[in-house]
Amino acid sequence: MVVKRLARSPLTWVLAVIIVVGLGIGLAYFQPWRLFTSTTVDEAAPTVSAPVSPGAPPAEPQVLARGALISHEHDTSGTVVVLxxxxxxxxxxxxxxxxxxxxDLHVWLSxxxxxxxRDGWGVFxxxxxxxxxKLRGNKGNQNYPIPAEVDLIQLTSVSIWCDRFNVSFGAAVLQQA
Known part of the structure; x- marks a missing residue:
């Protein structure tokens, strides 16, 4: 009898709609399934296809800086190289x-x-x-072009940054080579 009365109540239906919409928004915002997913990317390191002039040795990419990623909000490891x-x-x-x-993970120079x-989570x-x-995958090897106007003397660290929650998953200090 009570269940039948509740099912007919407009207030019950309004509350049910609010709960369903709230649950949908919460799932879309927090994306909890990402705790169980993984994307691997394996991009080749940049190379040069042919010598600049005949008889010249092929030019190689030059390492400008490198660093090792440390964990922040999430366990993170790997190496960062600027070429x-x-x-x-x-x-x-x-x-x-x-x-x-x-x-909403991104690669930031900072x-x-x-x-x-925890002190390093939100400073970037x-x-x-x-x-x-955007970070292309949470595992593997990836290349990101650095725009010509970016000053690597000023921006000396790299962060895997979650824009949605304003937190670093991991970061590295760039040591000049």
Whole structure:
């Protein structure tokens, strides 16, 4: 009898709709299934296809800086390498990246210091930073072009940054080669 009365009540239907909509919004925002998903990317390191002039040895990409990723909000490991290609362009390369999947992950160059533990989770958006693009996968090897105007003397760290929750999954200090 009580169940029948509740089912006929407009208030019950309004509350049910609010709960279903709230649950849908919560799932879309937090994306909890990402805790169980993984995307592996294996891009080749940038190379030069042919010598610039006949008889000249092939030019190789030059390592400008490198660093090792440390964990922040999520366990993260891998190496970051900044390469200058023979044409003068620069590429940030993530090698052997291993981190958690998450919503809205990006690769950032930043002027923030890399701090271990919780102290380092949220510092990367406090100063200057440059978003190099969405993280293509949470595992593997990936290349991100660095725009010519980016000053690597100023931006000395890299973060795998979750834009949705303003937190670093992991970061590395770039040591000049």
């Amino acid at each position: 200058r290609l023979p044409d003068g362009s620069r590429v940030l390369r993530l090698e052997n990246l291993d981190t958690s999947d998450g919503p 002027d923030a210091p890399v701090l271990s533990g 958006d406090d100063g200057a930073y440059r978003d190099l693009g």
